Amino acid sequence: MKRGKGMKFVGDSRINADQQKFTPKDYSEYPGRTEAFWPNFLLKEWLVGAVFLVGFLCLTIAHPAPLEKLADPTDTAYTPLPDWYFLFLFQLLKYKFASGSYFVLGALIIPGLAFGALFLAPFLDRGKERRPHKRPIATSLMLLAFISVFWLTYEAASAVNWEEKAENNKAVWPDDKPAVEIDTTDPGYAPYENSCMACHGGELEGTGAAPTLIGIDFTAEEIMDIAVNGIGTMPADQFQGSDEELQQLADFIVSVNEQAAEE
Known part of the structure; x- marks a missing residue:
């Protein structure tokens, strides 16, 4: 035991009196804006995710997925379309450099390089900054991907007459279909x-x-x-x-x- 300023008491002789408990560095020692992962950062991420989830659920209720008629191989006027989140790839295959004899380039190589860049992003930009203007490579890749997907999706959607498509591809039964009660006890x-x-x-x-x-x-x-x-x-x-x-x-x-x- 040492008396005076900086007095220390040791209750177990097997513990070093000078041993210091590990404490993380102060956030001010890191460049850029930093914060505690738990609960500060994680709570913000959860709130943002909850807002998008509620918005998506409201969208599905207001605009449910349309039902189309049964597939008819003899209907040559039918225009098959992928789901909206694949429309940009559908549009890409319409261009000459990605279709015909260059189909492999448009279907495999270009999408493969684009999605592969997402895996390379952490290795291309290893900076600790979080501000977009301090991360030019990651920001440029993000903007390029966003603009490309948005433009290709817009081009694919604008080329389709959605009202005519909805009229030609109605569900097997409309909303006023007859309410038929199936008797499961019937011998047949x-x-x-x-x-x-x-x-x-x-x-x-x-x-x-x-x-x-x-x-x-x-x-x-x-x-x-x-x-x-x-x-x-x-x-x-x-x-x-x-x-x-x-x-x-x-x-x-x-x-x-x-x-x-x-x-």
Whole structure:
């Protein structure tokens, strides 16, 4: 024990009296604007992320994803488009230097270099500054990427007549579709579930693999024939069951369509 100014008390002789507890450096010792990661920085990041998440959820509620009609390989007027976040790549492939014999350049090389630059950014700019004008390389790459994506997306979107596309590609059922209640206790529902549901949907509404079974004008005998022999792109022998179950399936589909007609 030392008396006077700077007195120190040691309760355990195995601990060095001069040992100092590790403390991080003061933020003033680092260049630029710095702050504690927890909770200051992390709280700001969480708040910004929450604002964008709420805004995105409001956007999905106000403008839900549009449903289009079933794919028709005979419709040559249909213009396939990727989702909006891939429109800039879709537009890139329209230019001569990225299409035709240069398809590999536009589809692989240019996007690969662009996205690869994101991984190289930490190695190209190793400065400790956070202010944009003090980080010219990172700022330039960010502005170049933003301008390119924004412009290509705008060019792709402006070339599409969205009103005409929405009119030509309406959903299988409009918003005022008839409310048909599917009776799962019907004897014909079990064979439908075993042989048809995977393609035609749980409520006969149709999927991308097969059309809807509501609104069709077939008799029970015709439905039985189609289930066994197929029709159009539907192959034969899709139904797996007895003759009695086949009859129950046909009667079930007919009864659902009769209910839809009444609605």
